[in-house]
Amino acid sequence: MTNKKQMRTSTKRMLEDILRDYPKLPKYIKEREEELHHPTPDTDDNIGGGRALNKVSNPVERLVLTIDDDRRLNWLKQEQMAIDDCLDESGEITVEIINKLYFHNHNEATIRTLVNEGDVPVSYTKGYQLLNDFLFKLAKKLNIDVL
Secondary structure (H helix, E strand, O other), rough: OOOOOOHHHHHHHHHHHHHHHHHHHHHHHHHHHHHHOHHHHHHHOOOOOOOOOOOOOOOHHHHHHHHHOOOHHHHHHHHHHHHHHHHHHOHHHHHHHHHHHOOOOOOOHHHHHHHHHOOOOOOOOHHHHHHHHHHHHHHHHHOOOOO
């Protein structure tokens, strides 16, 4: 799948940031779920006064609605699923490229260094093509406009 189209630089950088965060996504998801399980209570500015008559008092029901409706949590899960799907659909060399470029901390690797050091058995052109195809697939799965 060769993409002759160009991707906006800002879109490519955003997708690369999403990929760099991928190893931390399970931690981010767990932290967000914990935030939703243990929300900070609202301060009560009502001094004296009566009871709230229409207040929902079922904390389990409120928690389920909050977790299901939480945009940040849903986006994190969507990112994780999209990357998992793209990795599953990609060949071994593409997975190795993505792994070495984005999943290692403080990594300064480029396609050129991966090819020069023999980490991936393809040419520069083929390496860039595999990377770009992966980024286009990921953008499509995340419904991100690339142009």
